Amino acid sequence: MELIKITHENLEQEHICCAISNNKDVQVMTKKAWIQERLDEGLVFLKGNVRGKCFIEYIPAEYAWVPIEADGYMYIDCLWVSGQFKGQGYSTLLLEECIRDSKAKGKKGLVILSSQKKRGFLSDPKYMKYKGFERADAAAPYFELLYLPFAQNADQPCFKKVVKTQNSLPEGFVLYYTDQCPFTAKYVPLLEKMAQERQAKLQTVHIRTKEDAQNVPSPFTTFSLFYNGELVTHEILSEKKFDKILADKGL
Template identity: 70%
Template sequence: MDIITVTRENLEQEHICCAISSNEDCQVASKKSWLAERFDEGLVFKKGNVRGKCFIEYIPAENAWCPIEADGYMYINCFWVSGQYKGQGNSNLLLNACIEDSKAKGKHGLVILSSSRKMPYLSDPKHLRYKDFELADTAEPYFELLYLPFDKSAPVPRFMKHVKSPAIQDEGFVLFYADQCPFTAKYVPLIEGIAKAKGVPFKAVHIETTNQAKQAPAPTTTYSLFYNGRFVTHEILSEKKFEKILAEIVTDSKTI
């Protein structure tokens, strides 16, 4: 498999959005717009020359949309190889390309957001440890910051203090989200509509800048849902999954 580096020049021609095939889809447009704005900040998007989930996206950690302190590192936004492209060495191919590029740019190493167990929308910790990533820091309830230092004397990355125990002051549902993942463009309005129809307090906070992302209340700035101040999930919810959460945690039947 050949690797293509997506740039502002070829962005409109390349397939970049997971399982979404049409450039006319609002999710694709949202993601490509987000990427275009990040290229000047050092973002790199490398993909296999295929139409499928086979890519790695990374950016200097100083510009990462994640509340971490990891100056001098390269932060991996997303690393995804699945389906028919697994088991063929493509993961190694992409990761090695990222490592070589990061070393050439003088970085201390790589850093990535993961979890204590395999979870949707977070990189698989077992696979990363197999690739020699180490634990740098943790944040409640299950987040792990993993890193791959190029030099053992490199400083250890860490979460910013304000996300070590994610919480906010607002009542009702509050969703913090960004366009970094294409799926938010579709699913945020859908669950917002469900909450409105049921009379459930719901506020969506759209993260639009790196600084806003750094100040976000949870490690995952792509999607973090809170209820009555308590962190609920980072998983991008379908209508069915949001309905299930409503049934499980909203106890005041008068609000549903």
């Protein structure tokens, strides 16, 4: 399979694998705008020359929109191969290219966010550990930070302390989100409307800088919904799923 690297020159005409609608779709627009601003920081979006989810996105950890300490590492935002492309070695192809590129850039290793068991929007822990990744740190309720060091004496990455001190969050729902994932552009306004109609207290925090993202009390800054200081879910919600959560809270 031919791999295509997104650049300033081809961003407009290439589709983004996690959002393959036309460029006027709000999800595509927000994701591409986010990528555009990250390219000069070393973001790499590498995709298969196919129409579907077959890509890897990574960035130097110092610029990653996650609350971690991993200087000198490369952080993998997303490795996603799905549908008809699964089981054909494309995940390995993309990961090996990321390793090659990261070594060429003098990185200490790779870091990726995972969980105790396979969960949506997080890397598959079984697959990553099969590829040599080890657990570097953990955070409640189920997050794990995995890393693949390129040398035995490489520093071990970890979560920032802010991830483990969530008791200062206000009452009610608090939603942290970024434009890193295209789906938030569609669903966050719908959730805000639902909360207003149900008279549920919902505070949305749109993270717009890496500095703010690196100080969010959740490892998954793309979308993290809290209720009374406890994480409800990191999985980007549809209206139906949010309706169930509201009902469970008696709202």
